[in-house]
Every structure is written in structure tokens, then in C-alpha cells.
Amino acid sequence: MVKILQKDGRALRLVSKNIPIKDIKSAKVKKIIQDMKDALDGELDGVAIAAPQIGVNLRLFIISERAFKLSGKSDTEDEDMVFINPEIIKKSKETDFMEEGCLSARWYYGLVKRSKRATVEAFNENGQKFRMGRSGLLAQIFQHEIDHLDAVLFTDKAKDLVEIPPQEVPRI
Numbered sequence: 001m002v003k004i005l006q007k008d009g010r011a012l013r014l015v016s017k018n019i020p021i022k023d024i025k026s027a028k029v030k031k032i033i034q035d036m037k038d039a040l041d042g043e044l045d046g047v048a049i050a051a052p053q054i055g056v057n058l059r060l061f062i063i064s065e066r067a068f069k070l071s072g073k074s075d076t077e078d079e080d081m082v083f084i085n086p087e088i089i090k091k092s093k094e095t096d097f098m099e100e101g102c103l104s105a106r107w108y109y110g111l112v113k114r115s116k117r118a119t120v121e122a123f124n125e126n127g128q129k130f131r132m133g134r135s136g137l138l139a140q141i142f143q144h145e146i147d148h149l150d151a152v153l154f155t156d157k158a159k160d161l162v163e164i165p166p167q168e169v170p171r172i
Contacts (some may be wrong), residue, residue, distance in 0.1 A: 001042060002035045002054045007105045007153055009055065016050075016057040016149040018085045024127040029060075029084075033125055036062050037080055039103075046103050048141045050148035053104050059085045061145035063138070071137040086122035088146055090133070091115035098140050100154045107166055110158025118142045 005012055023029055032051060040049045040062060047067035051060040063081045097111040119133035120142045134142070144154060155161060 001038050004039050004043070004049070004053050004103045005055055007155060009052075009104065011052045011055045011057055012104055012148070012153060013151050014052070014057045015151045016052055016059045018059050021123070021127060024084055024123055024125065029058075030125070032056050032058065032060065033062070033082055036060070040064055040080070043103055045101075047137075048145050049103060050145045052148050052151075059149045061086065061148065063141055063145075067137060067141055071134070082125040083120065083122040083145070084124065086120050086142070086146060086149070088118050088142060089121045089131070090117075090119040091143075092117035092135075092139075097159070100140070100144060100158065102144070102154050104148075105153060105155050108155060108158075108161055108163050110155065110161035112144075112154050112157045112159075114140050114143050120146075 019029060035054055036049050036051060039054055040046050046064060047070065048061060048063045051058045061083050065079050092115045094116045095113050096116055098114050099109060100112045101109045116139060117133065117135040118139040119131060121131045123129050147154065
């Protein structure tokens with residue numbers, strides 16, 4: 001299984017490239033998606049992962065089924081959801097400081113100012129374009145994961161950053 005890079009990983013500080021539309025259904029991209037899903041499934045507290053977190057600088061992230069359940073949207077998504085070449089096309093002006101952590105900055109948590117609502121346009125793993133607008137946790141995840149694709153870690157933006165040992169972190 002692939003390892004999730006930690007905050008000093010080089011790929012985390014490189015801006016990711018778009019995946020050519022013709023390559024979305026390729027074996028290479030399918031393998032990356034599967035590696036990402038496997039890595040995410042191995043983290044009990046993970047809700048999403050971006051390709052740079054496994055050392056691949058492509059514009060791709062996955063939101064886990066857990067995130068949809070936590071947000072109360074489990075009726076709409078009953079599996080992990082893939083976002084290829086995602087773009088935030090709309091964000092609310094209304095913001096709030098939201099608590100965040102990251103699988104690539106293990107056991108650090110802080111408050112990040114995020115828009116309360118966001119709409120993303122992306123392609124799914126079948127090459128179909130879609131648009132999804134959400135509020136709360138899912139809007140926060142959109143912004144956090146697209147930051148990864150732009151070589152930004154939440155620790156770059158966070159205030160009141162603290163390290164909490166794993167045994168003290170609540171499990172989802």
C-alpha cells in the first residue's frame with residue numbers, strides 16, 4: 001500500500017497538473033484512484049485525500065463515504081466520490097473559522113477561515129463532468145483538498161495550531 005506523505009514531502013509543495021480528459025479512464029489514473037482509496041480506507045479518521053498526498057501531482061481528490069455520512073448527506077452518496085480537475089466555481093462570502101486536521105500533517109489541528117458554502121465543478125472517474133454545491137463540512141473539504149492541489153497545507157493558514165497525540169484524538 002502507498003504511504004501518505006507528511007508535511008515535509010516534496011510533492012505536497014508542487015502545484016498539481018490537470019489530467020488530460022482522454023486519460024481519465026486510463027489504467028494509470030485508475031491505479032492512482034485505487035491507491036488513494038486504499039490509503040484513505042487505512043485511516044480511521046480520514047474523510048478525504050488529494051493525489052499529492054500519495055506523491056502524485058495530478059489534480060485529483062477523493063471524498064470518502066464517511067464524509068457524506070458525517071455531513072448528513074449519506075442519502076446522496078453511498079461510496080467514495082472522485083473529483084478530477086476540480087475547480088471551485090463559487091464560494092460564499094460568509095466565512096467561519098473551522099477546525100481542521102490533515103492526513104499529511106498528522107496529529108496537528110487548527111482553525112482555518114473557510115467559506116461556509118462552495119460549489120465545485122469536476123470530472124468523475126468515468127470522464128463525466130459534474131457540479132456539486134455543499135455547505136459545512138463538505139464545503140470545507142472542497143477548499144482543503146483544492147488547497148492541496150495548489151501546494152498549500154492547512155498548517156500554512158491555520159491559527160491556534162496544536163499537536164494532539166493520536167491516543168487523544170476522537171475516532172469517527
